[in-house]
Amino acid sequence: MFNKTWRESDLLFRIKILTDKVAAFESGEKYIKMQEAHRKEIAARDRRIKQLEKNEAQAHAETIKVRNIWFQACDDVVKEKDLKIEQKDRELHQMKERMLRAQRQCDEALNKLRDRNLKLYEVETLFAELQGKLVELTARVNRDYTNSSVSSSMKPNHKKIPNGREKTGRRSGGQPGHVHNGRKRQEPTQTIVIPAPGEYADSDRYKPTGNLIRKQRIILHVTTEVIEYVTPEFRNQTTGQRVHAAFPEGLHDEVNYDGSVKAAAYLLNNDCYVSIDKTRTFLKEISGGKIDISNGMICNLARQFSEKTQEERDQIFLKLLASPSLHTDFTFGRMNGKQATVIICATPELVLYQGREKKGHEGVKSSPVELYQGTIISDHEATFQNYGTRHQECMVHVERYVRSSIENEPELEWNKQMLKWIQSAIHYYNVRKEEGADVCEEQVAQFEARYDEIIEKARDEYEYEPPSDYFRDGYNLYKRMSDDKGDYLLFLHDPSVDPTNNLAERCGRKFKRKVAQVMCFRSMEGVNYFCDGLTVIQTLKSNGENLYDAVISRFNKQGEARC
Numbered sequence: 150m151f152n153k154t155w156r157e158s159d160l161l162f163r164i165k166i167l168t169d170k171v172a173a174f175e176s177g178e179k180y181i182k183m184q185e186a187h188r189k190e191i192a193a194r195d196r197r198i199k200q201l202e203k204n205e206a207q208a209h210a211e212t213i214k215v216r217n218i219w220f221q222a223c224d225d226v227v228k229e230k231d232l233k234i235e236q237k238d239r240e241l242h243q244m245k246e247r248m249l250r251a252q253r254q255c256d257e258a259l260n261k262l263r264d265r266n267l268k269l270y271e272v273e274t275l276f277a278e279l280q281g282k283l284v285e286l287t288a289r290v291n292r293d294y295t296n297s298s299v300s301s302s303m304k305p306n307h308k309k310i311p312n313g314r315e316k317t318g319r320r321s322g323g324q325p326g327h328v329h330n331g332r333k334r335q336e337p338t339q340t341i342v343i344p345a346p347g348e349y350a351d352s353d354r355y356k357p358t359g360n361l362i363r364k365q366r367i368i369l370h371v372t373t374e375v376i377e378y379v380t381p382e383f384r385n386q387t388t389g390q391r392v393h394a395a396f397p398e399g400l401h402d403e404v405n406y407d408g409s410v411k412a413a414a415y416l417l418n419n420d421c422y423v424s425i426d427k428t429r430t431f432l433k434e435i436s437g438g439k440i441d442i443s444n445g446m447i448c449n450l451a452r453q454f455s456e457k458t459q460e461e462r463d464q465i466f467l468k469l470l471a472s473p474s475l476h477t478d479f480t481f482g483r484m485n486g487k488q489a490t491v492i493i494c495a496t497p498e499l500v501l502y503q504g505r506e507k508k509g510h511e512g513v514k515s516s517p518v519e520l521y522q523g524t525i526i527s528d529h530e531a532t533f534q535n536y537g538t539r540h541q542e543c544m545v546h547v548e549r550y551v552r553s554s555i556e557n558e559p560e561l562e563w564n565k566q567m568l569k570w571i572q573s574a575i576h577y578y579n580v581r582k583e584e585g586a587d588v589c590e591e592q593v594a595q596f597e598a599r600y601d602e603i604i605e606k607a608r609d610e611y612e613y614e615p616p617s618d619y620f621r622d623g624y625n626l627y628k629r630m631s632d633d634k635g636d637y638l639l640f641l642h643d644p645s646v647d648p649t650n651n652l653a654e655r656c657g658r659k660f661k662r663k664v665a666q667v668m669c670f671r672s673m674e675g676v677n678y679f680c681d682g683l684t685v686i687q688t689l690k691s692n693g694e695n696l697y698d699a700v701i702s703r704f705n706k707q708g709e710a711r712c
Contacts, residue, residue: 156240160233167229187212244272335367373439399705408704410440412697415450415704419682420696422662455681457706462684465499469517472496473645474524474541477517477533479508480657482664482676489676491660492516493653500656500687502680504673508532524639528650529629541639543650544571547626554623560614563607564623567630570599575648578640593641600638604631659683 190208251265323329349355380394399405410432417428425447432440469475476495481488490505494517505512509532513519518536525537528546548571554564574596581588607627616624630637640648663679670676689699 160237163229164233167226171226248272334363334365337365371435373436375439406440406442406446408701410442411450411453411704412700414442414447415454415682416686416697416700418447419451419663419679420686451675451678451682454685454700454703455678457703458681458685461703462501462681465501465684465688466517468499469494469496469501470520470522472499472523474526474647475517475521475537476526476647476650476653477530478528478650478653478657479512479530480660481508482660482670484670484673484676489670489673491657491676491680492518493656494518495652495656495687497652498688498691500684500691502656502660502683502687504676504680506673510535524643524646526647526650526653528654539639539646540633540636541646541648542629542633542636543654544575544637544640544648545651547571547630547637550622550626554626557620558616558623561607561610561623563603563610563627566603566606570596570603574641578648582644588642588644596641597638600634604634607631656687659687 187208190211248265248269251261251269344350378396378400380396382391382393384391414428414432417423417431418425423431425444428447429442429444432442474496476493478493480491480493482491483489490508490512492503492505492508492512494501494503501517503516508530513532513536518525518533521537523537524539524541525533526541526543527533528543534540548568551564551568551571554561555568558564577592577596604627608631611624611627640646660680660683664670670679685703686696686700689696
């Protein structure tokens, strides 16, 4: 026992030494020293210009030498690693032989057998513990957008995102009978007639068909209209007061920008995710240098838009409370080096973003979720289970959890069957929605019966082989789907309830894209202003309104005249 402990300690000590050596190479410390030596050689070479060729050859030889040493060191590390692995395999083999010898001596020495059985139990316990930790670490390493809630943007070198829809067997692209949607023909402002070539017009071989072939070229021009208001000034001879006629409302400065300019700058920065500097440059160049607004004004547009759309957002809040189902989710970003939270409430026609410092019940306060009395669709956020009257779990997230169970519990069958059931159920819902058909109780009953069969199979499999302490995600999913069955089948019974929370998930990407691509927020106030504007923008898009004209009308609101 002492020799075994000493060998394990010695092995761990040697592994640590080798790890430190490899870390020195990976951290770049060795390369920094090499670069410093090379810099000194260059400085010395500059002082000895006449010996340039000789020093260069020496430096080159030194580089080759260092590289060879580095390659040799790497080879040595690999050889030592292989040696340790081989040694470990021999030790494991020896342990197995020792166990077999202990079993053969059971009739001869009962006391020795008890001691050996105790040692064997300790070894097996350690082995099972290490095996469980290996499963846990493997599951953590393999977590991605296909088997967890991790977004695909967190894995830049990710593989192709799988298509969860059932294959129809049809070729991709437009289907036979599909109406061609060409480019929209415009009313011409100028018509140029191209005369027919003489070889066609003057020849008896060609006769006109009476048809005119038309092709259009559409040109975009950006013009700047400037309206100047002029009024004479008067001076009171007694008091010296200077007076003049009142200007239209909204003309406070010598130069005032209309809502059209503000809308263009605001949408570029907050909807097209163009940086503030690039927005300013683009407007200046496209207007021929006439519109040169400051960065501070562009930043202030978010606050102005938020103030002018307060009543509209209040109406969205009330309409969300009256909706039959509500998609909701939390998303996160960075604010002044800290995490900022945004709660999203959405329906197909309405979206509401609200900035929060924390998630959970603190994040739900003053949001539609707090007062909502309908069906909440979410991605298994425990907080949302305390609100609303009914709940629908996002089946796409459930599908990811099932895939994780398949990867880490390949010996089970229930997870594979549940994956097929989820795909079939969502496909059935989509087909029924496209066709506008009513709920077929017979088909729903079949889906529900199959669901119960799979849950029962999961119960049998986990009773026969309990889940590992190091990976319980599959078991926890089975328990949730068993205890809260209605939260997973509601979309089959109610056509107004979507099976996924993709609506809120897609809305969450808008906030993340702003933080990741354009800017970082400096205060919670800035987060709230952006969320207020995003609420109106996404709602306008959902209703198919002209976004630019709608934003102009809101900037020109409250008596501001459009110049």
